[in-house]
Structure formats: structure tokens, C-alpha cells
Amino acid sequence: MxxxxxxxxxxxxxxxxxxxxxxxxxxxxxxxxxxxxxxxxxxxxxxxxxxxxxxxxxxxLSGHGLIHAVSVHHRPALPALAERVPYAVVLVDLDEGARIMSNVFGGAPSIGDPVTVTWSALPDGRHLPIFERR
Known part of the structure; x- marks a missing residue:
């Protein structure tokens, strides 16, 4: 199987x-x-x-912004995230003026941290925008 x-x-x-x-x-x-x-x-x-x-x-957009809010998750919300805990669900204030919800993997960011967009590949060729600290 x-x-x-x-x-x-x-x-x-x-x-x-x-x-x-x-x-x-x-x-x-x-x-x-x-x-x-x-x-x-x-x-x-x-x-x-x-x-x-x-x-x-x-x-x-540039994909650059600042962390507005952070919630760190130590238990995965989905089985697909089990290998990525802990991860942060974040609100990012983009430099252009919009706010977007996303994730930061690999350690919790702090409010005010500068971040940039990076991408998580999906099986169909699309990507999810996620963020990492600059």
C-alpha cells in the first residue's frame, strides 16, 4: 500500500x-x-x-513587511503540519499597506520583525505565500 x-x-x-x-x-x-x-x-x-x-x-507587491501579530502553535492544526511544529500564524503588514495572514516556520518571530515572502510548493504547481525573517 x-x-x-x-x-x-x-x-x-x-x-x-x-x-x-x-x-x-x-x-x-x-x-x-x-x-x-x-x-x-x-x-x-x-x-x-x-x-x-x-x-x-x-x-x-514587494513581499516585504513587518509582523503585526503572532500566535505560535506547538500542536499541528493539520497532519500536514506535524513535521513543522512549532510554527507561527502571523499577520503581516506589507510595505504597500495591506495586511495578510500567513505562517512563519522555523522559530517564532516577534511583533515588529521584518519579514519577506517565500513560497511553499503545492502539488499542482501553485505556491502558498509564507514568510521568513529578513
Whole structure:
């Protein structure tokens, strides 16, 4: 019997989120920006949650930011994370002004630590954005 390693469940791309997931194939972090109010929009949506505008376009981000909040997990939330404990679930304030939830593996960061995006490969060629300390 051939047992497969457990994997992290990720959402299937929707019509709205497909550009984000396609960019992860090239390890590019992208977000929508509203052409009306100029604010970044995260998570992908069909309209701007800030002003209600429908004029959204995709923009590549630097992937640099600062840790806003940290929760360190010593027990894996999923079997696929069993080999990676302890790991941190973090909120990252990106340099461009948006906040994203992600992970930091390999030791807990502190609030205010500078981080940069790195990538965890998925079986289908997409990647999950995770962060590491700079």
C-alpha cells in the first residue's frame, strides 16, 4: 500500500481569485488595487470593500513587511503540519499597506520583525505565500 504524505488544503481558484493563484505559480505576490480609492484589497473580491468600486486591477507587491501579530502553535492544526511544529500564524503588514495572514516556520518571530515572502510548493504547481525573517 502506497501512503501519500498529508497535504495542506487550499481553496480552488475562483474566477475572482484565479489571477492571484496564477501569479503564485511564478512565485509572485499580487493583490488587487482599487482604481477608485487606490487602496489594496485582500482577499480577492469582485468589488472594493473600502469604497464599493468595481475598478480593481492586479498589482505585484514587494513581499516585504513587518509582523503585526503572532500566535505560535506547538500542536499541528493539520497532519500536514506535524513535521513543522512549532510554527507561527502571523499577520503581516506589507510595505504597500495591506495586511495578510500567513505562517512563519522555523522559530517564532516577534511583533515588529521584518519579514519577506517565500513560497511553499503545492502539488499542482501553485505556491502558498509564507514568510521568513529578513
Amino acid at each position: 502506497n501512503e501519500q504524505s498529508p497535504t495542506i488544503p487550499v481553496p480552488e481558484p475562483s474566477a475572482v481569485s484565479a489571477p492571484f493563484w496564477n501569479a503564485t505559480r511564478e512565485r509572485r505576490l499580487t493583490m488587487q488595487r482599487c482604481g477608485d480609492c487606490t487602496r489594496l484589497v485582500w482577499y480577492p473580491r469582485p468589488f472594493c470593500p473600502h469604497c464599493g468600486g468595481w475598478n480593481l486591477r492586479w498589482e505585484q
